[in-house]
Amino acid sequence: MHDRISGQVYAIYYPILAAFGVPVNLVAIVILSQGRCGLSRCITWYLVSMAVADLLVVISAVIFNRIVSIYFPFSFMSLTPACTLSTVIIYAVTESSVWLTVAFTFDRFVAICCQKLKTKYCTERTAAFVIGVICVLSCLKSIPWYFIYEPLYIIDNKPWFCTRKLIYSTSLVWTVYDWGARILNPGLPFVLIILCNVLTVRHILMANRARRNFRSRNNGHKKSDPEMKSRRKSTILLFLISGSFILLWMTYVVDFLYIEISGEPYFSGSNFNDPRFIRQESGNMLQLLSSCTNTCIYVVTQNKFREELKAAVLYLWNRIASLIK
Secondary structure, three states: OHHHHHHHHHHHHHHHHHHHHHHHHHHHHHHHHOOOOOOOHHHHHHHHHHHHHHHHHHHHHHHHHHHHHHHOOOOHHHEHHHHHHHHHHHHHHHHHHHHHHHHHHHHHHHHHHOHHHHHHHOOHHHHHHHHHHHHHHHHHHHHHHHHOEEEEEEEOOEEEEEEEOOHHHHOHHHHHHHHHHHHHHHHHHHHHHHHHHHHHHHHHHHHHHHHHHHHHHHOOOOOOOHHHHHHHHHHHHHHHHHHHHHHHHHHHHHHHHHHHHHOOOOOOOOOOOOHHHHHHHHHHHHHHHHHHOHHHHHHHHOHHHHHHHHHHHHHHHHHHHHHHO
16 A cells, blocks of 8 residues: 555656656746846856756656656667666766756856956856866766666567666676766765855855955945845855755765665665665655756746746747637
């Protein structure tokens, strides 16, 4: 009974996530790419690329992996070649999404804390180059996963499902690759995002304190400070995006560290009530949710984004109304 209820939770969660994640990322891509949100071209490049990567995560990991496996367990996607290719794509787009978040966080760190480097690094050309390098390296790094899996069953001479080869757990080469892959995602990105945010907060607090002291000596505390207001607004977007990433990936990272430290193997059974499965799947659910949150952050923090969204909704409403008439 409990096993069936747990299975129903996953069966309901992922379709809702897909129904929400696809349109919100499409909306973010369309609105941000028009460049009318008052953001610099550099920031816009990062935000659009992050939305594209998140959309691909929803399509590949949520729709073609989770939903298809739950509702269509013996579909074309369950054949070993398709299953293996799907796994490679999921690793590649997830890797891209994570490292694009790191790149955006580092870009804002440079813009806020490194004024001399800002003019050279925080440019549209640099952003395009960094995004291209991240996407290419993420794809190259994910290719070896294709050679890790083999068929779980052979039915009527057709290979079904994917299971890791025995050599994956016995070979030193694959062990090193596995450790390297998990350090690069999510270990190192997690540390870099936290480090950049800590340094950014420290710089902002010091700069604000110095500016308040300077202004108090010149014109008192009563007048508002436009520069501090602008600086505050420019950092809210950074902290919300990186903060949501850290919170939603926290369970996944803690589970990863626990497994590596304790030596407990990854759960591969089908018992939905097993504590190991619940712990691991909870981390996966929250991690996949992180691919749908950025648009909500834009709506909350960016006035011009809200205006563009309202205009788009009004346009669609008028088009639908005219078609009905």
